[in-house]
Amino acid sequence: MATERIWLDVPFAEKDAAKRAGARWDGAAKRWYAPRAGIQALDRWAAQAEIPDLLPGEQRSLGAGLFVDLVPRSCWFTNVRSCVDQRDWERLRRMITRRAGHRCEVCGAAEDPGAKMWLEAHERWTYNDATRVQRLGRLICLCGRCHMVTHFGLAQVRGREKEAYAHLMAVTGMTESEAREHVEVAFEVWFQLSRIRWTLDLSILTDAGVTVTPPPDAAGRDTVATETLGRT
Structure with a gap:
């Protein structure tokens, strides 16, 4: 039976540090994970709850298509x-x-x-x-x-x-x-x-x-x- 991944939240800027601490990269999921439980050096990147696919009050249809969208x-x-x-x-x-x-x-x-x-x-x-x-x-x-x-x-x-x-x-x-x-x-x-x-x-x-x-x-x-x- 496949072991469930111990996912990590690793910012891009910290990927090298996480790798040195023992983190592994899942290419399919495009995410870092701990190869086993109990690696204290990886605790700083312990995964938090996932953000919902629809943010509160977000308008998913806003600004559809390609156009020049210049902010002030x-x-x-x-x-x-x-x-x-x-x-x-x-x-x-x-x-x-x-x-x-x-x-x-x-x-x-x-x-x-x-x-x-x-x-x-x-x-x-x-x-x-x-x-x-x-x-x-x-x-x-x-x-x-x-x-x-x-x-x-x-x-x-x-x-x-x-x-x-x-x-x-x-x-x-x-x-x-x-x-x-x-x-x-x-x-x-x-x-x-x-x-x-x-x-x-x-x-x-x-x-x-x-x-x-x-x-x-x-x-x-x-x-x-x-x-x-x-x-x-």
Whole structure:
């Protein structure tokens, strides 16, 4: 009879330390485990309860398809991953990829380590102009190429604009002129959103038991964006 795995929650940044402590990797489950009970060096990575596939208040249909989804400038580089503990992020990442069937929820691509193509989590937000609240509404699983298109401004900064345009057209069927118009409209929306200092609402995470480190206030997030871009 097969022995049930003793699963661990190991953040990517700590995988080498976990391996040295005796952890083993299950390639099918894409998760670390303890080969036997009682290895005290692995206690720090003991698995916590799984995060539910549907986060409280999450809108799974929000922001379907591939489109340029630019967050306000004051929120650049202040994402969900930067606001949660690394172990909680590992639990979130595992849930997001699992419920997506380990494929991009837009184009259907799977991870391809040989091509350095990974599955990544992206935040879909809603904006309330009256209350100036930017609410996390959904976490979606995207491949690296779809994520690059979504963050089109970052693709430009990194010299990948042509690649982003090509993928946008390939997935959506847009013509070149339609794609350029789409990007132009997206930047106009971004410009309007960036005129407001938003308060972040991450309640779909906190209501699921995920510990959130309060992000900087709006003015502080703008400073983070400026400093990070300066190092890019």
